[in-house]
Structures are given as structure tokens and as C-alpha cells.
Amino acid sequence: MSTTTAPSETEAPAPASEKEAPLGGRFLGWASNYLDERTSLSGFVKELGRKIFPDHWSFMLGEIALWSFVAVLLSGTFLTFFFQASMVETHYAGAYEPMRGVQMSAALDSTLRLSFDIRGGLLVRQIHHWAALVFVAGIGVHMLRVFFTGAFRKPRELNWVIGFILFVLAMAEGFTGYSLPDDLLSGNGLAIINGMIKGIPVIGTWTSFLLFGGLFPGNQIVGRLYTLHILLLPAILVGLLVLHLMLMIINKHTQFAGPARKNSNVVGYPMLPVYASKMGGFFFITFGIIVLIASLFTINPIWNYGPYDPSPVSAGTQPDWYIGFADGALRLAPPHLEFVWLDHTWSFNIIIPLVVLVVFIVLVMFYPFIEAWITGDKREHHIAQRPRNSATRTAIGAAGVWFYAVLWASASSDLIATHFQLTMEGVIHTLQGALIIGPIIIYFVAKRICIALQKKDREILLHGYESGRIVRLPGGEFIEVHQPVDEFERIKLADYETYEPLVVRPNAKGRIGFWRNFRGSLSRWFFEDRLVPITHTELEAAHAHQHHELEQMASIEGEEIQGAHERAGHPEAPLTPIDDGKSGEVPVRPTSVLNTDDPAHPHKNREKEAGQ
Amino acid sequence: MAHEDDPLEHERASWQPSPGLAVAVTDPVQHDSLPPHRERMTDKDPAAMKRAVRTVYTLFYLSVAASIWAVAAYILFPIESGSLTDIRHNELFVGLGIAAALLAIGVGAIHWSKAVMSDKEFIEPRHATRGRDTTRDAAIQAFAEANEESGFGRRAMIRNSMIAAVVASIVPGITLFRGLAPEGSPADPHAGDPVYLLSHTMWKKGTRLVHDPTGAPIKAADIEIGSAVHVIPEGLMPDEVSNYLDEKAKAIVLLVRMPVDQLHPPKGKESWGYDGIVAFSKVCTHVGCPVALYEQQTHHLLCPCHQSQFDVSHGAEVLFGPAARPLPQLPIEVDAEGYLVAQSDFHEPVGPSFWERH
Numbered sequence: 001m002s003t004t005t006a007p008s009e010t011e012a013p014a015p016a017s018e019k020e021a022p023l024g025g026r027f028l029g030w031a032s033n034y035l036d037e038r039t040s041l042s043g044f045v046k047e048l049g050r051k052i053f054p055d056h057w058s059f060m061l062g063e064i065a066l067w068s069f070v071a072v073l074l075s076g077t078f079l080t081f082f083f084q085a086s087m088v089e090t091h092y093a094g095a096y097e098p099m100r101g102v103q104m105s106a107a108l109d110s111t112l113r114l115s116f117d118i119r120g121g122l123l124v125r126q127i128h129h130w131a132a133l134v135f136v137a138g139i140g141v142h143m144l145r146v147f148f149t150g151a152f153r154k155p156r157e158l159n160w161v162i163g164f165i166l167f168v169l170a171m172a173e174g175f176t177g178y179s180l181p182d183d184l185l186s187g188n189g190l191a192i193i194n195g196m197i198k199g200i201p202v203i204g205t206w207t208s209f210l211l212f213g214g215l216f217p218g219n220q221i222v223g224r225l226y227t228l229h230i231l232l233l234p235a236i237l238v239g240l241l242v243l244h245l246m247l248m249i250i251n252k253h254t255q256f257a258g259p260a261r262k263n264s265n266v267v268g269y270p271m272l273p274v275y276a277s278k279m280g281g282f283f284f285i286t287f288g289i290i291v292l293i294a295s296l297f298t299i300n301p302i303w304n305y306g307p308y309d310p311s312p313v314s315a316g317t318q319p320d321w322y323i324g325f326a327d328g329a330l331r332l333a334p335p336h337l338e339f340v341w342l343d344h345t346w347s348f349n350i351i352i353p354l355v356v357l358v359v360f361i362v363l364v365m366f367y368p369f370i371e372a373w374i375t376g377d378k379r380e381h382h383i384a385q386r387p388r389n390s391a392t393r394t395a396i397g398a399a400g401v402w403f404y405a406v407l408w409a410s411a412s413s414d415l416i417a418t419h420f421q422l423t424m425e426g427v428i429h430t431l432q433g434a435l436i437i438g439p440i441i442i443y444f445v446a447k448r449i450c451i452a453l454q455k456k457d458r459e460i461l462l463h464g465y466e467s468g469r470i471v472r473l474p475g476g477e478f479i480e481v482h483q484p485v486d487e488f489e490r491i492k493l494a495d496y497e498t499y500e501p502l503v504v505r506p507n508a509k510g511r512i513g514f515w516r517n518f519r520g521s522l523s524r525w526f527f528e529d530r531l532v533p534i535t536h537t538e539l540e541a542a543h544a545h546q547h548h549e550l551e552q553m554a555s556i557e558g559e560e561i562q563g564a565h566e567r568a569g570h571p572e573a574p575l576t577p578i579d580d581g582k583s584g585e586v587p588v589r590p591t592s593v594l595n596t597d598d599p600a601h602p603h604k605n606r607e608k609e610a611g612q
Numbered sequence: 613m614a615h616e617d618d619p620l621e622h623e624r625a626s627w628q629p630s631p632g633l634a635v636a637v638t639d640p641v642q643h644d645s646l647p648p649h650r651e652r653m654t655d656k657d658p659a660a661m662k663r664a665v666r667t668v669y670t671l672f673y674l675s676v677a678a679s680i681w682a683v684a685a686y687i688l689f690p691i692e693s694g695s696l697t698d699i700r701h702n703e704l705f706v707g708l709g710i711a712a713a714l715l716a717i718g719v720g721a722i723h724w725s726k727a728v729m730s731d732k733e734f735i736e737p738r739h740a741t742r743g744r745d746t747t748r749d750a751a752i753q754a755f756a757e758a759n760e761e762s763g764f765g766r767r768a769m770i771r772n773s774m775i776a777a778v779v780a781s782i783v784p785g786i787t788l789f790r791g792l793a794p795e796g797s798p799a800d801p802h803a804g805d806p807v808y809l810l811s812h813t814m815w816k817k818g819t820r821l822v823h824d825p826t827g828a829p830i831k832a833a834d835i836e837i838g839s840a841v842h843v844i845p846e847g848l849m850p851d852e853v854s855n856y857l858d859e860k861a862k863a864i865v866l867l868v869r870m871p872v873d874q875l876h877p878p879k880g881k882e883s884w885g886y887d888g889i890v891a892f893s894k895v896c897t898h899v900g901c902p903v904a905l906y907e908q909q910t911h912h913l914l915c916p917c918h919q920s921q922f923d924v925s926h927g928a929e930v931l932f933g934p935a936a937r938p939l940p941q942l943p944i945e946v947d948a949e950g951y952l953v954a955q956s957d958f959h960e961p962v963g964p965s966f967w968e969r970h
Contacts, residue, residue: 195899295707
């Protein structure tokens with residue numbers, strides 16, 4: 001009743017809260033305190049709350065993968081409530097008229113029902129399928145970014161491997177999911193997988209027998225793939241994804257070189273509020289675009305395909321895009337590659353494509369270690385390289401992309417032939433040639449382009465951009481004015497170190513070991529053609545030279561103008577135009593164009609760059 | 613950024629990572645300060661800031677409206693008629709509502725962060741990933757003490773036997789997976805033998821060739837020259853055979869008829885056809901797709917999956933593509949009533965190659 005009897009501990013903070021209420025109000029203050037006293041959460045927020053992340057459009061590609069995965073998880077969970085992973089035969093009796101009475105498995109029956117008998121069910125199925133396609137594509141472009149900028153270098157090699165496993169898992173998730181509806185196309189896909197597995201020496205027959213629970217197609221596979229699809233693979237995927245992001249936070253994000261951006265710092269915006277808002281917003285944009293695509297474009301209309309039957313043929317069908325490269329590899333194998341040897345069948349028409357794919361995948365996965373072994377560089381690298389500055393790697397990557405692209409195109413060899421009125425044989429032979437010769441050509445072309453771009457950068461650094469302005473000097477000479485690079489832009493163009501090929505010397509016994517020699521050859525291959533980065537001194541000298549020419553030009557100009565004034569009888573007239581305050585234009589004369597230090601007339605370019 | 617000046621490496625006294633083949637530039641082009649902050653429209657002009665704020669909350673309210681629309685569309689567009697048009701409308705309008713709701717949130721949040729929030733850049737130092745020397749020493753110490761107290765390194769017998777035991781304990785778990793595929797039983801002795809199962813189909817001597825999927829028997833006289841017929845063995849019907857699809861996957865056959873003079877059967881198979889009618893397994897010998905794109909003029913069969921081509925007039929030998937073997941031929945003859953019947957099962961396993969096949 002009386003305020004004087006109130007316990008002092010409740011009274012004490014009262015005046016304080018009157019003056020300044022806790023951030024976010026009393027309830028949030030109480031809740032934060034409650035959580036922190038039980039979880040030490042404040043330390044976490046302190047560490048991550050204002051953590052700095054660098055900004056570049058290409059850093060968003062990984063986010064596409066992350067957020068589309070969330071879309072996959074959300075839509076997939078909805079689908080599990082309706083889908084029946086069973087191959088028990090039923091007769092469809094759902095809403096879709098043309099399929100009524102058709103015998104099919106419970107899997108296809110429930111897929112049709114969740115599409116046609118549940119409002120919004122078809123939408124969610126489409127979201128799930130599209131999001132899965134975007135997910136794998138997002139990982140793909142993210143990997144390309146990481147590869148071409150060298151962001152896989154120490155200390156991020158392990159995260160590259162984890163990311164690569166995520167890519168493989170994503171494809172496995174895609175394939176297992178594609179097979180679940182048990183429609184005609186997915187059954188055909190499984191038939192191909194069955195054939196591939198059987199072609200593996202020694203274990204193939206039994207692997208297929210165990211996987212399908214007997215002969216293909218059996219009545220087990222959908223249930224088994226379902227367990228993989230919704231339990232085992234997602235569990236591993238989510239675990240590795242968390243690890244991937246944790247390592248990203250521990251290693252901090254790479255950044256591109258730039259003013260104040262060094263190997264030893266991170267420059268950018270804080271997690272709270274900017275990145276929380278940008279990333280959160282980007283989740284909604286990714287999800288929103290996936291929903292938009294799903295509501296506008298139909299994918300995998302299983303109701304047109306009908307149930308799986310080993311007999312009907314469906315020409316011109318295509319797998320989901322990320323499986324294309326494997327299907328294409330099968331198509332490119334030449335005929336008659338099968339032998340009986342040691343009383344067993346060796347199906348090299350299956351083995352060779354499989355081995356090629358596995359070698360390709362393993363090489364990509366272990367590339368960071370191969371490059372690290374060649375360079376012997378044990379330092380940490382946090383500056384993302386410009387692809388041109390690592391010419392050999394970029395060329396290898398371009399050759400790899402070409403190789404993948406040819407395999408991918410091969411998966412559509414029949415459509416290429418029919419659409420362009422070509423012979424099937426011609427298309428396959430061309431693709432076979434492109435697969436083998438193409439990467440070599442692409443390698444050399446890409447490498448030369450990279451080195452040429454490096455030279456161009458150097459030219460720009462030393463002599464500036466070609467401004468396109470032709471100026472006639474008073475003496476009659478025409479020159480093109482070069483516009484120097486903005487001082488903030490310079491650092492982006494200049495590389496700061498290079499690698500030199502390993503000089504192999506004999507050891508104490510006078511021998512050169514095989515591996516050392518091999519590493520020497522590889523390092524020559526990597527680094528023989530290179531440009532030594534420009535130094536600050538060289539840059540200064542070039543600029544001093546430019547200034548010197550400028551002064552000389554100004555003095556010639558002055559003499560000529562003075563002479564003209566004298567001939568006109570006005571020797572006292574000024575050498576520069578009179579600034580009447582009305583004309584704000586910079587006269588187009590070599591002296592004014594080249595003089596970037598004139599504070600009255602800063603370059604428009606500089607202002608633009610400085611704002612970035 | 614010559615590595616001598618790199619604070620990353622100075623932090624760890626004992627750590628001098630090798631630059632390998634890298635040669636740092638002695639005086640690289642450097643610029644240590646951020647470019648001057650350029651004010652955005654919203655920084656300079658309070659009216660622009662007001663506009664930006666208005667845009668952001670308008671987008672958020674728009675999102676609410678779109679969500680309400682999505683729920684309304686859920687109710688307004690029933691699908692119970694089962695017609696594709698109704699289903700498409702439901703999908704489209706619910707979907708557009710959700711998409712608009714999500715996109716408006718996303719665009720609003722990003723506009724908020726780009727136009728309204730501070731765009732001041734911060735510089736944060738990096739630290740070497742490697743732990744500090746004291747931390748590493750403490751970690752080593754922890755292992756050393758654990759090793760000392762347990763004798764893990766010293767007592768090799770305990771350690772090795774434990775590793776053996778743990779490895780061995782995994783084997784029973786793997787063994788259990790034998791149950792993934794059936795095993796033979798007295799009732800069905802071949803159920804667990806993939807090689808036997810892959811080598812035998814439903815075809816046997818006297819089995820009639822019937823139309824797929826109607827099951828109508830086929831008279832040799834009814835087949836016109838140049839036609840191709842999809843065939844299954846008599847009795848292969850969904851409700852009559854227990855593992856219908858498994859049997860069908862092996863037994864499907866394509867029947868073609870061509871003028872006798874154009875048919876060039878391989879040696880030993882001259883009597884496998886009847887009056888220009890020949891029957892081949894429809895399962896591709898590559899990876900098992902149904903091969904049934906028949907080109908009447910050239911007698912070529914094309915597999916739609918990987919474009920293997922087979923020449924039916926020459927025992928279905930491989931002309932092109934990744935397949936290695938001809939399609940297995942089903943020997944056929946005509947019974948007393950003029951219907952086509954099989955002479956026997958296939959003489960070799962149908963479908964893709966496998967290790968034990970020969």
C-alpha cells in the first residue's frame with residue numbers, strides 16, 4: 001500500500017529506467033537479460049554483431065545457393081506431409097480426369113493427388129523443383145567465383161573441399177528427388193543409373209541388385225531413395241553447410257584489393273544492421289523469384305508422362321540440367337568398347353565415361369592442394385585475385401568450364417541434331433572433337449587473353465586511359481590526351497606479387513628427385529609467362545615523366561600564345577583565359593586535361609570512383 | 613604488401629610461413645586510406661531521405677497486401693473440378709501473391725539498407741587463423757597430459773586392440789545390408805541370384821507373342837511389311853504376374869517385318885525369324901533404355917536415350933553410338949493356328965552388360 005515499503009532492489013533501477021529506458025524497451029531488455037544469464041549470448045552478439053563483411057556483387061552468388069536451399073527445405077517439408085514413398089500398385093482415382101483408373105504406384109498416385117487435390121500443392125511442388133535447380137546452379141556459379149579469384153587458397157582449402165562435397169550432395173539430392181514420383185521419365189532415369197551401375201567391374205551387378213532390392217525396377221527403390229532424399233543426404237548437407245558458414249566466419253570473407261583493403265584487414269559494412277538487412281532482404285528476393293518462376297512456368301508435368309513402364313519410348317527428353325554432364329559423357333563414348341577378358345565382361349563404354357567424370361571431379365576438388373604444392377606458398381591469402389592476374393589458373397578453369405559445357409551440350413545431342421537439321425553422327429563426332437581438342441585451344445586462348453589484359457592494366461597504370469581527345473598543339477602536332485588513373489583506382493589495377501618458376505638444383509648427392517623435378521616442371525608451366533608487377537617507384541617515375549612533358553608542353557604553349565599576343569600588339573594580355581565566373585568549362589588544352597592535381601577542376605571520373 | 617610488413621604473420625612469433633615461389637614487390641603500389649565518403653542523395657537532401665523511407669514502408673505494406681491477396685486467391689480459386697485450367701489459375705494467383713509478398717519484403721529491406729542506413733565503411737583487422745603460440749602450447753599440453761594419464765601412446769596393445777575392436781564392430785552393421793536384396797528360398801531358389809535372374813525371361817518355347825499392352829495374340833499373316841510391333845509375352849499382365857514390371861523390363865520385344873531379300877541374319881540365326889519377321893529385345897544393350905525408334909527405310913533402330921543405332925536387317929548389330937553389343941534376338945516361329953510364338957527364351961541376357969555376363 002505504501003511506496004516506502006517497496007523493496008529497495010525494485011526501487012533502485014526505477015529512476016534509471018525513467019531517464020533512459022533499456023534499448024528496445026523494457027520487455028526486450030528483460031528478455032535479453034534472461035537469455036544472456038542462461039546462454040552467454042551477449043558474447044556472441046558482441047563478436048558477430050558488428051563484424052565487418054566486404055562488399056562485391058560476386059559475393060552474393062553463394063547466398064543464392066544458401067537461400068534457395070532454404071526454399072527447398074521449406075517447400076520439401078510441405079511435400080513430405082502428402083507424399084507416399086511406396087511402390088504399391090494402386091489405381092488412380094483422384095481429381096485429374098485423364099489419369100483416372102490408370103494403374104500406378106502409390107508414389108505417383110500421391111504426387112498427382114498433392115498436385116491436383118490439394119490447393120497450392122502443385123505450386124509447392126513447382127517451387128521445390130525450381131528451387132532445387134536454382135540451388136545447384138547457385139553452388140555452381142559460386143564455385144566458379146571462388147575458383148577464378150583464387151579464394152580457395154590458404155586458409156580456405158578445406159572450405160573449398162566442403163563446398164565441393166556440398167555440390168555433389170546437392171546433385172545427389174536432385175537426382176534422388178527427381179526419381180521419387182515414379183513417373184515414366186524418372187523411371188527411365190533410374191533405368192540409366194541401373195545400367196551404369198551394372199557396368200562397373202566386380203561390384204556392379206550386386207550393387208544394382210542390392211540398391212533396387214532385386215531386379216530393376218523392383219518395388220523398393222522409391223522408398224529407399226526417399227530415405228536418402230529427406231533424411232540422410234539433407235542431414236549431411238545441413239551439417240556441412242553449417243561447417244561451411246562457420247569456417248567462412250572464422251576465416252573472414254576474402255575481399256578484392258582496393259584503397260585501404262589489404263591482406264591484413266577487412267573493409268566493408270557491419271553485420272548489424274547493413275548485412276542483416278541486405279542478406280535477409282536477399283533471402284526474400286531469391287525465394288520470391290523462385291515462387292514467381294514456379295507460378296509462371298510448369299516444370300516436370302508428370303501428369304503428361306504417366307506411370308513408369310519399361311516399354312514406352314519418350315524421345316527428346318532431357319534430364320535436369322545438373323545431371324546433363326553425366327548423361328552427355330555416356331553419349332560420347334565411341335561404339336564397340338566392350339570386351340570379354342578373364343572370363344568377365346568389361347564395359348568400357350560405361351567405365352571410361354565414369355572414370356573421366358570421377359577424375360574430373362577429383363581434380364576440381366583437389367585443385368587447391370595441387371596449386372599450393374606447386375607454389376609452395378604457406379602464407380594466408382585474403383585478397384581475392386583478379387582472374388587475369390593468375391593467367392594459368394584462369395586458363396585451366398576456362399578449359400575445365402569448356403570440358404563441362406561440351407559434356408553438358410552432349411546431353412542434348414539429339415535435340416541439337418533435330419533442331420538444326422544435322423546428322424546425329426555429325427553432332428556426336430563434333431562434340432567428341434570439341435571435348436578433346438577444345439580445352440587445349442581454350443587453355444591457350446584464355447591464357448593469352450589474361451596476359452594481354454595484364455599488359456593493358458600496366459599500360460593504363462603507367463600512361464592512363466586513352467581519353468579519346470585529340471589535341472592539336474600550338475606547334476601543329478596532334479596528340480591524344482591520356483587521362484591518368486585515379487589514385488584510388490591504381491591499387492585495383494596493380495598486383496603486388498608474382499611467382500617465379502622453381503629453379504631445380506641437385507641435392508647433396510648430386511641428384512634431382514623425381515617429385516622435385518616434376519614440381520619444377522609444373523611451376524614453369526604455371527609461371528613462366530608472367531608480368532612482374534609494377535612498383536610504386538616505377539609508377540611515380542612514369543607520372544613524373546608525364547608531369548615533365550606537361551610542363552614542357554605548357555611552356556611551349558605559353559611561348560606560342562605570348563608570341564601571338566605580341567604579334568597582335570597586346571603583349572600584356574594574360575596567357576590563360578580570363579575567368580569571368582560565368583564559364584565553368586575547363587578549356588580543352590593539354591595542360592588542363594592532363595593536370596589532375598588542379599583542385600579547381602577535379603576529374604569527373606575521380607568523383608565517381610571515390611564514391612564506391 | 614610485402615610479407616615482412618604483414619601483421620598477420622607478425623602476430624605469431626614462431627611462425628614464419630614460407631612464401632614459396634612468391635616474389636613480393638619491394639615497393640608495391642599502395643593506398644592506405646579509404647576514398648572520401650561520397651554523400652548519397654538521401655544524405656544530402658532530407659526530402660530524398662523522406663522519399664526513401666516512404667518507399668521502404670510502402671513496400672512492406674504492399675507485401676502485407678500481397679499476402680492477403682494470396683490467401684484470398686487460395687479461397688477464390690477452387691480446384692475441386694479437377695480441370696487443369698482451374699488448377700493452373702489457383703497455382704498462378706496464389707503463386708503471384710506469395711511471390712509479390714516475398715519480393716516486396718526483399719526489395720524493401722535492400723532499399724532500406726542501401727538508401728537509409730549509414731553507408732560508412734569500416735576497417736577491421738584480420739588475425740592469423742593459426743592459434744597463438746600459448747594457445748597451441750596449451751593444446752599440446754592437454755594432449756600430452758591425456759596421453760600420459762591414459763598411456764595411449766605407451767600401451768600399444770590396448771590401443772591397437774581397441775582400434776581393431778572398433779573397426780570390427782562396424783562389419784556386422786555392413787553385413788546387415790545384405791538384406792537389401794532378397795535371398796533364395798525353397799519356393800523361389802533363384803530369388804537371390806542376380807545372374808540367373810538377369811539371364812532368364814518369361815519367354816519360353818511356345819509362348820505366344822502378343823501386343824503390348826493389349827495382350828492380343830499376333831498372326832504372322834497380319835503383319836505388314838515395313839511395320840514394327842511392340843510385343844510382350846502372353847500372360848504378362850499387371851494382375852497376373854506378381855513382379856509384373858520386373859518381368860516386363862526384361863521381356864519387351866520389338867517385332868519388324870521386311871522383305872525377305874533385305875534380311876541378312878547372322879550365321880546360325882537364319883531360322884530365328886519367320887518369312888521376314890524378326891524379333892529383338894527392346895532393352896538397349898548400353899544402359900537399358902527401351903530402343904524403339906524404328907526407321908522403316910533403313911531398318912535402323914535408334915535408342916532415344918544415348919542414340920545408339922542398331923541395324924535390324926543385320927541381326928541388330930551396332931552401327932553407331934555407345935552401345936557395344938547387338939540387341940539379343942528372340943527366335944520365333946509360327947504355331948499351328950498361324951500365331952507367332954517363341955522358339956525359346958533369349959539365348960543371352962538382355963539389357964545392359966554386367967560383370968558376370970561374358
